[in-house]
Amino acid sequence: MSKGNQVLEEITSKEYEHGWTVDLETDEAPKGLDENTVRFISAKKGEPEWLLEWRLKAFRLWQKMEEPKWPNVHYPPINYQDIIYYSAPKKKATLDSLDQVDPELVKTFEKLGISITEQKRLTGVAVDAVIDSVSVATTFKEKLGELGIIFCSFSEAVKEHPELIKKYLGSVVPMNDNYFAALNAAVFSDGSFCYIPKGVRCPMELSTYFRINAANTGQFERTLIVADEGAYVSYLEGCTAPMRDENQLHAAVVELYTMKDAEIKYSTVQNWYPGDKNGKGGIYNFVTKRGLCFGNHSKISWTQVETGSAITWKYPSCVLKGDYSVGEFYSVAVTNNHQQADTGTKMIHIGKNTRSRIVSKGISAGKSQNSYRGQVHVMKRASNARNHSQCDSLLMGDQCGAHTFPYIDVENNSARIEHEATTSKIGEDQIFYCLQRGIDEEAAVALIVNGYAKEVFNQLPMEFAVEAQKLLALTLEGSVG
């Protein structure tokens, strides 16, 4: 199948599409990290005293913690003093309307395919755009406001809704949860905050776009979504970064909180710069994402399509505390060239009759390593808990690796847990079948891979599904050998 190899060569040598930079004047903190950096960030944001205290506490905890060594990824040690912890586009000022947004910025987002201005006319998606460290624009605010929905940048939320932030910040991911969560708690610069009041079904998709633009910076944003009783929201997150030779750190925290009967659907299309084909550069994506199904009958659903980043280290999890609560995790993780991914989920069953479902599809090509690491933990009182996990790996090329590390811990005898995993390559017989029917090899591979990932793509909102399919095609098409 030398033709297949050729196609693989061509496709995998394709350049990263979002690798441009924009000259935005930025306001930066000096390199390095100490208590003064934390104070600097807090002062820049004009934060109240309690939040500064919270940050400092996290910083002191972080200093005592050690970087985790257990993930199946390898990278040179990170110099935390060589990172700029705060970088913001300068011309921020106060924005009353989108017309006042820096035209460079608008262009940036147009390049990304997210036209902030056009979004105003198009119905359907409200966007909060985060560049480097700060939220630059949020659309549809008023319209959402009419329904009592709060959707704004994190710093705005701190000023306008301190009582909500105080109550929920760190309630799902405590500041000392892990090394990167603690670092984030100390230096997080901005992010999105969303609150859906009782009984409201959010009429449009809410969306955040993250972009790292400046060099040497780390991005540390924090997203907090709270769905009150009976509320529903679907939330999308996308991200890109320019091509640079050095590695950049992205350590975000996402917290989801659902009350009784509420539901949050969180979708991610992650396309950070993965490094060049020799493994140089790229983003270290070390993210903590967790949802707490606090109330009975609540539901949290994670969908992720991971194609970017040099290293991905993330486990979107569900803590199923309320009785009858439901957790879902759908993931497609694609690695190529020298990318490494260690990703998966945790389903912690605490309440009675809780259910969870895991569908993870890993695709590795080139010299990449792709790991699924997941845990299903059924606590003692979680009677009748139910879990089904399926994790499949597809290998393309003989130099990549696929790894599965599922932990299943059951403390209740009425629980029913099933886990299945397979590893294989695209079968020669499958390709042969397509060729026979006049479908060329490249199209055949696209067909098979898309079919393989379909179960996950079906969970994505429509616009995202299209984008995800394109991304997948870009990273993989034809890579059967």
Place this chain on the structure above:
Amino acid sequence: MSTTVTRDIKNEIAEAFHQSKFDVANDHRKSAFAFFEKTGLPGTKQEEYRFTPITKNLEKNFNWDIKATTSSINTIDEFLIPNLDANILVFVNGNYSASLSKIISPDTEVKIKTLSEAFKSDSATIAIYLDKVLTPESDPFAAMNAAFWQNGLFIHVPENTNVSKPIFILHFNDAGENQVISQTKILGILEKGSQLSVVEKFDSVGSNPVFHNFSEEWIVKEKSHLEYCKVQNDVGKSYQVANTIIHQSDNSLLNTFTLTLNGQWVRNNLSIIIDGEHCESHFYGLYLVNGNTLADNHTVVDHQKPNSFSNEIYKGIMDGNSKGVFNGKIFVRPHAQKTNAFQSNRNILVSETSTVNTKPQLEIWADDVKCSHGCTSGQLDEEALFYLRSRGISATLAKAMLLYAFASEVLAPIQNETLKSYLDILIAERLHNNF
């Protein structure tokens, strides 16, 4: 290092080592002990021993006094497998008992010697194989065993020989008067084209604690066939670590079966190295435990060469406060193309206080392979129970029948009918009595 510092057991072990006088392999022991000193005993923070608080238990229950303990036992009939016509080899508290053993196979079919004897008579072979596959680096208890072993067996099957009678090895520990710490070791070599069946049984009596640290290595050469069965039935306060490693060459066939019924806790590290093409390995296991037993099975199958097949089925039934731990690793190394590797782990929690921690693990570096694992935890099918009840079968019996049906699948690979029916009865009795 140990997790809790109630007392430093490592120092006690070191002292015991330096004060001991061994007949053979002193240099070898010293280098193994150096490894042990470096790593120490595993704490629960260590991934491999996360669910097995072994160090704490050793500290709590044992004085590190390795003086040989005596036993007044003079018959072992009750621990034998009835009607099994086999070579019988018996270890009492870690020492070989010539009087209780009986070798019936001729010397031309299989050489069976104690390890201390073999160190003198077969030193060249020993030097090639001993502790080479199961290296002291691989596990702290393997290192400890390589340093401390009291005695063991050397089993050598010559080329193209079919050993007609199985080898039955009984590891018996008598803790009637004192605690027992026994450390034994087996080295078995099957030369090209040979065939052997081995049954190992672990029994203990007495109310004092027993710690048995057991290591064994099997070298299965080209076109050979090893059948290997292990029955762990230690009643009482028995703590056991068993490191078993089997090295397979081209076209070899392996059948193993591990049955865990009793013991305070049992830790099995079973590793199969497939270092040849067209090999076949079947490894089956059943842990059928109750009380406070902890049954921990860690298995590894390491496909290093292409075109081989492995199939693993482990099942667990947990009652009482028992705990089942399973970790099954499948490695497929780069270039081990056309590997087929399958694994399944299924568990039933019978009581409310039993738990299971399972972690099947696939690590694949080759693309043209078919690998899968599945694992489940659940309870008996309500409908099947109802079906039996509606036909006038009592609840207890219906449950026992279903559990028996669940368990007996793993007996399939055993060829020896006498052995099979014995194991069948063990399982059936256990299910009837306790569930």
